[in-house]
Amino acid sequence: MAELHVVRGGLLTTVQDLGRWGGQGRGMPVAGPMDVYSHRLANRLVGNDESAAALEITLTGPELQASGDLVCAVSGAEFELLAGERRVTCGRVFMLRHNERLRFGRRVAGARAALAVRGGIGVAPVFGSRATSLAVGIGPFGGRAIRAEDRLPIGSGGGGEPRAGSAASLPLPDGGARLRAIPGPQEEMFTTAARELFFTARFTVTPQSNRMGYRLEGPALAHAGSADMLSDATPLGSVQVPKSGQPILLMADRQTTGGYPKIATIISADVPLAGQLAPGDWIRFVPCSRQEAMDALHNLERRLGAGGT
Amino acid sequence: MSVPDEARVAPAGDAALVVQFTQRIDPGINARAMALARALQNRWGAILRDVVVAYCSVTVYFDPIRVDGRWLESELEAMTAETRDAPAAAGAVVDVPVCYEGELAPDLERVAAFGRCSPEEVVALHTGRTYRVYMMGFAPGFAYLAEVDARIAAPRLPTPRLTVPAGAVGIAGPQTGIYPLETPGGWNIIGRTALKPYDPQRGTPFLLRPGDSVQFVSIPYDAFEGQA
Numbered sequence: 001m002a003e004l005h006v007v008r009g010g011l012l013t014t015v016q017d018l019g020r021w022g023g024q025g026r027g028m029p030v031a032g033p034m035d036v037y038s039h040r041l042a043n044r045l046v047g048n049d050e051s052a053a054a055l056e057i058t059l060t061g062p063e064l065q066a067s068g069d070l071v072c073a074v075s076g077a078e079f080e081l082l083a084g085e086r087r088v089t090c091g092r093v094f095m096l097r098h099n100e101r102l103r104f105g106r107r108v109a110g111a112r113a114a115l116a117v118r119g120g121i122g123v124a125p126v127f128g129s130r131a132t133s134l135a136v137g138i139g140p141f142g143g144r145a146i147r148a149e150d151r152l153p154i155g156s157g158g159g160g161e162p163r164a165g166s167a168a169s170l171p172l173p174d175g176g177a178r179l180r181a182i183p184g185p186q187e188e189m190f191t192t193a194a195r196e197l198f199f200t201a202r203f204t205v206t207p208q209s210n211r212m213g214y215r216l217e218g219p220a221l222a223h224a225g226s227a228d229m230l231s232d233a234t235p236l237g238s239v240q241v242p243k244s245g246q247p248i249l250l251m252a253d254r255q256t257t258g259g260y261p262k263i264a265t266i267i268s269a270d271v272p273l274a275g276q277l278a279p280g281d282w283i284r285f286v287p288c289s290r291q292e293a294m295d296a297l298h299n300l301e302r303r304l305g306a307g308g309t
Numbered sequence: 310m311s312v313p314d315e316a317r318v319a320p321a322g323d324a325a326l327v328v329q330f331t332q333r334i335d336p337g338i339n340a341r342a343m344a345l346a347r348a349l350q351n352r353w354g355a356i357l358r359d360v361v362v363a364y365c366s367v368t369v370y371f372d373p374i375r376v377d378g379r380w381l382e383s384e385l386e387a388m389t390a391e392t393r394d395a396p397a398a399a400g401a402v403v404d405v406p407v408c409y410e411g412e413l414a415p416d417l418e419r420v421a422a423f424g425r426c427s428p429e430e431v432v433a434l435h436t437g438r439t440y441r442v443y444m445m446g447f448a449p450g451f452a453y454l455a456e457v458d459a460r461i462a463a464p465r466l467p468t469p470r471l472t473v474p475a476g477a478v479g480i481a482g483p484q485t486g487i488y489p490l491e492t493p494g495g496w497n498i499i500g501r502t503a504l505k506p507y508d509p510q511r512g513t514p515f516l517l518r519p520g521d522s523v524q525f526v527s528i529p530y531d532a533f534e535g536q537a
Contacts, residue, residue, distance in 0.1 A: 021370070024359045025346070026515050027445045027489075027507075126509070136448055136490060138509075185319040185327045230332055231446060231453065233361040233368030235325040257363060257446025265322030268373060290378065293323035297373060 002068030002154040004117065007101060009147040010062035014211075015121050015140040016114075016252075017053040020129035024233065024256040031131035031139065034112050034211060034252050034275030037170050038076030041304060042116035045073035045093050047160035052120030053130035055146070057113040059278060061104020062146070064115075066096040070154060071118035071162050075169060077110030077276060091169045093162045110172040111278040118162060122155030135212050135253045168303040170272055176202075176282030177273050179266045181239065182293060186229065186261035190241070194221040198239075198263055199287050203247065207279045211253035214274075216283065220245025221263060231259040237266035237274065239285075249274065249283070269296035318385045323373050324358075326382055328389050330365040334455050334483060338365045339443050343520050345392045353384070362519050363444045364453070400520035402439065405487065407478050407525050408533035409435075409500040416466070416497035420480060423463035431499060432527050434458040440485060442521045450489035450507025452517040457485050469495030476501045476537075478525070485525075500525075503536035 006013075016039065019032025033039035033056050040050040048054075055062075061079050074081060074090045081088045084100035090113070096102050104113075123130055123140040130140055137143035141150060187195055203218035227243035233256060234240065239247045240260040247263065251274070266274060267288055277283065288296075315331045328345060330338045339362075346362045349369060354360075358370040371381060409417060409432045421428045440454035447453075456462075457480055465481045470493060473479070477488040479496030488494060489506035506516045517523065528536075 021358045023449070024361045024370070025445060025519070026449060027447055027451045028449045030359075136492075138449065182320055182322050185321040185329070230334065230364040230366075231444065232327065232329075232363040232366045233321075233325070233446070235321045235368070235370070237322055255447055256361060257444065262321070265320075265325075267322060268324050290320060290323055294373060294378075297323065301374060 002066075002070060002119065004070070004152040004154065005065040005067060006146050006148055006150040006152065007063040007065055009145060009150070010057055010104065011060035012058035013062045013146050014056050014132040014134065015053050015123055015130055015146065015152070016056045016132060017130040018051045019131050019252070020127055020133070020138075023127060027256050028127060028138070029133045029135055029253055029256055030236070031129075031133040031253050033114060035076050035114065035170065035272040036275075037272035037300060037304065038112075039114040039116075041169065042073045042075035042114040043120075044304070045075065045091075045163050046071050046116045046118040047162045048116055048118060048120050052116065052155070053123065054114045054116040054121060057104060057115060059107060059111055061107070061113065063101055063103050065101045066098055068154070069098055070096045072096050072102065073116050075114050075116070077113040078108040078172065079113055080105035080108065109174070110276040112275055117154050119155040122153040133253055135255065170276065173273060173276050173281060176284070177277060178284045178286050179270045179274055180288035180293065180296065181264040181266045181285045182288055182290060183264050184262070185265070187263055189223055189225065189229065189261035190263055191222045191224050194223070195263065197221060198247075199285050203283045203285075205277050205279050205281045205283065209279055211251060213251050213254055214249040214277065216247045216249060218246070221247060223261065227260065229259060229261050231257045234258040234262070235265055237268070237271045238262040239264050239266070251275065267293035267296060269293065269300045316389050318382050318389070320378070320382075321368065323378060325368055325370045326378065326385055328367045328369075328385055332365055334364055334443065336441055339441070340520070341392055342367050345389055348388055348392060352388070361446070363446070400442065400518065400522060402522045402524060403517060404524050404526050405502050405504055406528045406532070406536065407500040407502045408528055408530050410530050413501035413530075413533070414499050417499045420461050420463045420497050420499055424460040426460065431461050434461050435480070435485065435499065436525045436527050439522045439524045442517050442519050442523065444519055445517070448488070448490050448492055448507075450515050450517070452486055452506065452521075452523070454485045454523050456483040459483075463497050465495040466497065469493050473498060474501070475505070476503060478502055501533065503533060
């Protein structure tokens with residue numbers, strides 16, 4: 001059976017699929033990729049179903065050795081890549097031959113890359129998904145990041161043909177990003193001034209940020225009354241504001257529920273871009289209507305469909 | 310059963326909608342939320358990603374490419390109106406044996422001080438009523454149980470602990486609950502159970518479900534050790 005042997009795990013490399021949906025009502029986090037667009041694109045490039053498991057690579061990439069000839073693609077954050085001694089390009093399909101090593105070198109742009117292998121990462125599903133939730137330690141490898149000496153089985157699935165040519169990669173942030181957001185679901189729990197400030201101020205992603213969420217630093221957003229509410233569900237991309245007034249952007253490995261009011265929720269089309277941010281990057285939130293959100297999402301889907309030829 | 314007269318549907322971004330009922334801890338409001346969630350699962354479960362019940366809300370997750378959010382919003386409004394008089398479905402009553410002693414109960418004295426009573430009285434009050442599972446969240450298998458007697462409804466710790474062990478039983482204001490996994494946590498820990506709210510090896514991994522009731526039962530340390 002084909003495998004990828006982990007020589008070095010990199011800073012934080014996890015197995016992810018499209019997430020563990022359906023269990024949030026019992027407290028099970030969804031997890032899944034921070035940049036779902038690049039995950040889907042990498043899978044499409046190698047001819048996998050978009051939902052196949054792939055690796056999410058964070059800031060500093062791993063070194064992986066092939067056992068068997070593997071068809072691979074890297075999408076999302078741009079890295080210098082070596083397959084054996086050959087330089088390969090992000091966003092294009094390449095072959096990693098038996099016993100060759102794939103080395104992630106210098107990161108050029110973005111924060112997180114998806115590495116898809118034709119056939120998918122064939123680890124056993126846990127609660128119907130191969131996504132890794134670091135927050136609760138559920139998923140492949142006991143819900144932890146991969147490390148040296150792990151062996152990643154490669155599945156035999158992948159009905160489609162690999163795609164030649166360059167793909168419609170996600171435009172990567174350059175030091176920060178403008179993220180479109182729909183106000184709510186608890187925007188009325190903030191002062192008018194805070195609601196205005198949210199869409200005009202510049203926030204910074206702090207080092208206290210991870211797959212669960214980004215703690216942001218910026219002007220304090222004042223609550224109109226209490227900063228506590230009865231807990232409710234916490235959607236991907238929602239921005240909760242605790243008593244401190246410093247917002248937290250909830251990302252892939254967020255808890256299922258929370259007790260802080262959510263001033264706004266970034267649109268699905270911009271969540272992948274948020275997933276490409278790193279500590280130190282800036283964020284500006286841009287108000288958006290639901291119609292604009294749908295137009296943006298349809299544009300992104302067309303872009304994905306146009307990937308490859 | 311008190312029937313709330315207020316409900317509104319709010320967008321939470323473009324891939325989720327929240328039905329918000331009157332914001333308070335109330336078995337009637339919560340039962341209505343659960344009835345709506347059940348009806349949604351029965352009618353539209355196949356096209357929804359997830360349905361999450363909270364104290365007084367239902368959040369519906371969907372794929373906005375496959376499902377028209379405006380249509381779903383009007384469907385939610387109609388179904389919310391239909392569930393107005395839904396009766397509460399009877400859940401299971403689950404006995405949870407808890408040892409309220411020594412190092413298993415690091416905040417028992419704190420809660421006693423809050424209630425101006427003895428630790429024994431805290432235990433008596435905590436075991437003196439059954440609690441409803443209003444919602445689940447925070448971690449797999451974590452059930453939000455309410456309402457605890459006002460005398461022992463101590464607020465969260467000023468600074469959360471970095472690790473709370475699995476099985477720890479805590480109080481946070483009117484809520485009580487059992488930590489399913491070792492996690493950080495800010496609730497007042499007053500005891501420990503050997504029961505596992507979440508056990509992936511068990512046929513039914515989740516001990517509790519929304520709408521169930523929990524009865525805590527005080528057990529001595531050696532009985533706890535025998536179960537652990």
